[in-house]
Amino acid sequence: MSEATMTLTLRVWRQAGPDAPGRLVDYCARGVSPHMSLLELLDVVNEDLTAKGEEPIAFDSDCREGICGSCGLVVDGVPHGPQAATTTCQVFLRHYRDGNVITIEPWRARAFPIIKDLVVDRSALDRIIAAGGYVSVDTGSAPEANAIPVPKDEAERAMDSAACIGCGACVAACKNASAVLFVGAKIEHLTRLPQGLPERERRVLAMVTQMDAEGFGSCSNEGECEAVCPKEISVTNIQRLNREYARARLKPRR
Amino acid sequence: MILDGKVPAGPLDAKWARHKDHLKLVNPVNRRKHTVIVVGTGLAGASAAASLGELGYNVLAFTILDSPRRAHSIAAQGGINAAKNYKNDGDSVFRLFYDTIKGGDFRAREANVHRLAEVSVKIIDHCVAQGVPFAREYGGFLDNRSFGGAQLSRTFYARGQTGQQLLIGAYGALMRQVHAGTVKIFPRHEMLDLVVVDGRARGIVTRNLVTGELERWAGDAVLLATGGYGNLYFLSTNAGNSNVTAAWRCAKRGAYFANPCFVQIHPTCIPASGEHQSKLTLMSESLRNDGRVWVPQRAGDRRAPSDIPESERFYFLEERYPSFGNLVPRDVAARNCKSVCEAGQGVGPTGYAVYLDFADAIRRFGASVIRERYGNLFQMYERIVGDDPYAVPMRIYPAVHYTMGGLWVDYDLMSNLPGLFVLGEANFSDHGANRLGASALMQGLADGYFIIPYTLASYIAGTTLSKVTADHDAFMEAAQAAQARIDRVLRVRGDVSVTAHHRRLGQVMWEKCSIARNARGIEEARAAVRAQRQEFWHNVRVPGEPTNFNKSLEQALRVADYLEFGELVAIDALARDESCGSHFREEHATPDGEAQRDDEHFAHVAAWEWRGTEEAPTLHTEPLHFESVTLTQRSYR
Numbered sequence: 046m047s048e049a050t051m052t053l054t055l056r057v058w059r060q061a062g063p064d065a066p067g068r069l070v071d072y073c074a075r076g077v078s079p080h081m082s083l084l085e086l087l088d089v090v091n092e093d094l095t096a097k098g099e100e101p102i103a104f105d106s107d108c109r110e111g112i113c114g115s116c117g118l119v120v121d122g123v124p125h126g127p128q129a130a131t132t133t134c135q136v137f138l139r140h141y142r143d144g145n146v147i148t149i150e151p152w153r154a155r156a157f158p159i160i161k162d163l164v165v166d167r168s169a170l171d172r173i174i175a176a177g178g179y180v181s182v183d184t185g186s187a188p189e190a191n192a193i194p195v196p197k198d199e200a201e202r203a204m205d206s207a208a209c210i211g212c213g214a215c216v217a218a219c220k221n222a223s224a225v226l227f228v229g230a231k232i233e234h235l236t237r238l239p240q241g242l243p244e245r246e247r248r249v250l251a252m253v254t255q256m257d258a259e260g261f262g263s264c265s266n267e268g269e270c271e272a273v274c275p276k277e278i279s280v281t282n283i284q285r286l287n288r289e290y291a292r293a294r295l296k297p298r299r
Numbered sequence: 300m301i302l303d304g305k306v307p308a309g310p311l312d313a314k315w316a317r318h319k320d321h322l323k324l325v326n327p328v329n330r331r332k333h334t335v336i337v338v339g340t341g342l343a344g345a346s347a348a349a350s351l352g353e354l355g356y357n358v359l360a361f362t363i364l365d366s367p368r369r370a371h372s373i374a375a376q377g378g379i380n381a382a383k384n385y386k387n388d389g390d391s392v393f394r395l396f397y398d399t400i401k402g403g404d405f406r407a408r409e410a411n412v413h414r415l416a417e418v419s420v421k422i423i424d425h426c427v428a429q430g431v432p433f434a435r436e437y438g439g440f441l442d443n444r445s446f447g448g449a450q451l452s453r454t455f456y457a458r459g460q461t462g463q464q465l466l467i468g469a470y471g472a473l474m475r476q477v478h479a480g481t482v483k484i485f486p487r488h489e490m491l492d493l494v495v496v497d498g499r500a501r502g503i504v505t506r507n508l509v510t511g512e513l514e515r516w517a518g519d520a521v522l523l524a525t526g527g528y529g530n531l532y533f534l535s536t537n538a539g540n541s542n543v544t545a546a547w548r549c550a551k552r553g554a555y556f557a558n559p560c561f562v563q564i565h566p567t568c569i570p571a572s573g574e575h576q577s578k579l580t581l582m583s584e585s586l587r588n589d590g591r592v593w594v595p596q597r598a599g600d601r602r603a604p605s606d607i608p609e610s611e612r613f614y615f616l617e618e619r620y621p622s623f624g625n626l627v628p629r630d631v632a633a634r635n636c637k638s639v640c641e642a643g644q645g646v647g648p649t650g651y652a653v654y655l656d657f658a659d660a661i662r663r664f665g666a667s668v669i670r671e672r673y674g675n676l677f678q679m680y681e682r683i684v685g686d687d688p689y690a691v692p693m694r695i696y697p698a699v700h701y702t703m704g705g706l707w708v709d710y711d712l713m714s715n716l717p718g719l720f721v722l723g724e725a726n727f728s729d730h731g732a733n734r735l736g737a738s739a740l741m742q743g744l745a746d747g748y749f750i751i752p753y754t755l756a757s758y759i760a761g762t763t764l765s766k767v768t769a770d771h772d773a774f775m776e777a778a779q780a781a782q783a784r785i786d787r788v789l790r791v792r793g794d795v796s797v798t799a800h801h802r803r804l805g806q807v808m809w810e811k812c813s814i815a816r817n818a819r820g821i822e823e824a825r826a827a828v829r830a831q832r833q834e835f836w837h838n839v840r841v842p843g844e845p846t847n848f849n850k851s852l853e854q855a856l857r858v859a860d861y862l863e864f865g866e867l868v869a870i871d872a873l874a875r876d877e878s879c880g881s882h883f884r885e886e887h888a889t890p891d892g893e894a895q896r897d898d899e900h901f902a903h904v905a906a907w908e909w910r911g912t913e914e915a916p917t918l919h920t921e922p923l924h925f926e927s928v929t930l931t932q933r934s935y936r
Binding site for chain 2: 061062078080081082084085086088089092094095096098099100101103105106107108109110111112113114115128130131135137139160161164166167168170171174175176177178179180181182183184185186187188189190191193194195196197200201203204207208210211234235237238240241
């Protein structure tokens with residue numbers, strides 16, 4: 046195991062509460078192992094702060110294996126940091142050099158108010174799902190699983206979109222703080238599958254209405270969302286959303 | 300006291316159907332008058348809350364996370380078992396039942412396990428209807444793979460993200476009910492106590508993790524679906540927030556805690572890299588379908604794996620267990636990994652790792668097939684370790700992963716405290732002393748979708764519940780006790796951080812009460828935990844305020860509970876003077892080195908009644924009766 050250690054400076058956004066003023070504060074971390082993850086480095090800094098009688102840096106984190114979507118930090122200006130297809134918890138310090146300064150900020154979007162330091166409220170995404178991001182099937186009413194064959198390629202493409210972890214990086218990366226990649230991924234996932242088709246129009250209209258009500262911005266085709274998505278959700282999901290939305294709006298209603 | 304699991308009479312395969320036919324029902328128009336509290340929104344909690352909402356109950360659902368979709372079920376990788384027999388390889392409900400009860404080393408309740416196998420097929424139907432994108436064959440039909448402890452393919456999967464996809468299905472169903480108004484969601488709320496009125500569970504006390512406010516919630520029943528206690532060991536594959544507090548608070552209010560010493564150590568995890576390690580990451584058991592586990596034959600061989608010729612490699616699982624090979628159950632694989640490392644054959648910087656090698660599979664199928672099967676797992680490994688597993692074998696080592704023990708429940712999933720139901724990993728019921736792979740997702744969803752809607756209705760319909768509000772004295776007392784504990788832990792102002800305490804506790808439990816254990820070590824662990832508990836309350840430092848978002852305070856309350864609960868794990872491990880499944884007492888091994896059960900004295904569930912923090916708990920047992928299987932020495936050779 047390489048025994049070389051590093052000294053890194055963390056420049057971290059500190060904000061005591063939703064309405065308190067915030068600022069960047071520098072913390073120096075010495076003797077850091079390159080095998081540590083960025084969140085483990087925050088753990089180490091927090092241990093130091095605790096020992097000094099100061100308040101630790103608040104941040105969300107749970108599974109630390111890139112699947113729960115809890116963690117989300119803007120690292121040097123990029124949501125989830127410098128590596129493609131990687132959540133913040135999977136950023137390891139071997140990609141940094143001794144003496145580096147790393148700036149860490151929270152997601153910034155009107156629809157994601159700051160709770161404290163690096164912790165934000167992403168419940169707007171839950172409300173969008175509640176509006177229609179599911180198949181309406183009651184427990185007990187399902188037919189035999191193999192009754193409806195689904196072509197393998199269609200299932201795989203549905204899975205590509207279903208892989209979304211709801212972290213909100215797409216919103217944080219977008220200059221308009223738009224949530225269309227998040228919504229598009231759910232529309233694509235459920236529209237690809239025969240099980241999702243009966244509610245096709247209803248779903249897209251309800252989800253888009255809720256998305257707008259939450260204060261997310263519009264899409265202006267920058268593609269930043271795709272670039273930072275830890276699950277590599279493609280912008281083609283946004284095209285699908287637009288198509289499905291137009292189709293639903295144009296469809297004559299009885 | 301001898302506990303009664305209330306297993307229905309009749310032949311094994313007819314018990315559940317007959318029982319359901321005679322359970323009481325709640326009229327659809329009356330359901331909304333009944334409030335049901337669900338704690339936890341993983342697979343068990345979300346599926347229960349959604350299903351009860353669909354039926355029309357008034358459901359209050361609580362999660363410590365910022366969204367129900369983040370519960371740790373999401374991290375399950377490999378798959379979910381079901382007795383569909385789509386592969387025509389001889390599967391049946393009986394076989395799934397038999398593999399599961401044998402995998403658990405005959406320490407689970409027969410009737411529960413059979414019911415689990417029965418409803419497994421409906422789970423797949425329901426999840427497909429929800430739009431879960433399971434892997435499929437070119438013909439459009441569902442694909443299966445193999446998992447440990449089975450000689451057939453019955454595991455359904457969605458790449459290496461099966462737990463995520465099933466949870467998104469359950470979460471969607473839950474959010475649909477939120478939209479319908481039957482379920483209210485309370486994210487970032489942590490249950491700090493159970494409220495018992497007239498001997499029945501009638502509510503909970505929570506802490507709002509954003510404002511710090513203590514809140515009281517009354518209902519007709521409480522459903523606990525708060526997962527397992529693997530983080531007792533500090534390092535485990537569990538998420539950072541997973542904890543025992545809700546379950547332990549129920550135990551302190553009178554619910555019995557069953558088989559706490561049954562802790563699953565998963566053989567294939569990424570080894571720790573240093574002192575800073577905050578958690579361990581699982582590499583799915585599904586990898587053992589194609590990966591071969593080996594170490595160098597010669598102890599201390601430090602050559603690179605590619606320099607070690609085939610003839611000098613020891614494929615210890617394939618050689619020792621020819622009929623199951625690399626797919627032996629987790630407890631067996633973990634013990635073997637440990638023993639070869641202790642014999643000096645381990646690899647990697649610490650010598651505590653073995654190889655999981657895909658070279659043969661890549662030669663046979665090509666890298667693209669392997670990428671399709673395990674792509675995201677290989678990517679995860681590469682990110683964490685920095686090695687490319689397509690080129691260099693993975694290095695893996697066992698880690699704490701799942702807890703089979705949990706609150707005791709009867710056949711209806713109700714604890715000994717009437718009105719308190721326990722679902723999923725939080726209960727003890729289906730996996731005995733060792734859980735087979737791809738069974739946790741199955742159990743969580745079976746409990747939530749297909750069992751609790753029936754048994755809870757029967758409890759509500761068959762019970763006269765007095766009107767109780769959250770202003771009742773019992774609620775005020777519980778809230779005051781929770782407040783007093785918060786005040787006390789903040790007042791200590793010692794020198795040692797919560798994390799340092801937790802790490803030390805975990806290390807003791809790992810060294811003395813994990814893959815293998817013996818009476819002396821367990822005694823030492825118990826003494827160490829007791830001493831550390833005293834120290835904690837005199838020398839812990841919890842910074843910050845109680846009235847806002849305070850992670851240190853959250854963790855302090857959880858670690859305080861682990862320091863009580865850890866002792867119970869040791870007590871149970873000591874009392875069970877036999878080996879079975881994951882509970883490997885070094886004093887009780889067969890000549891082959893396998894777990895030696897003592898069915899005459901220990902074919903029972905050990906359920907512990909809390910008597911006081913410094914008092915010895917009282918043991919109650921539920922004898923296990925096996926009508927349909929013959930107890931045998933488990934063999935995978």
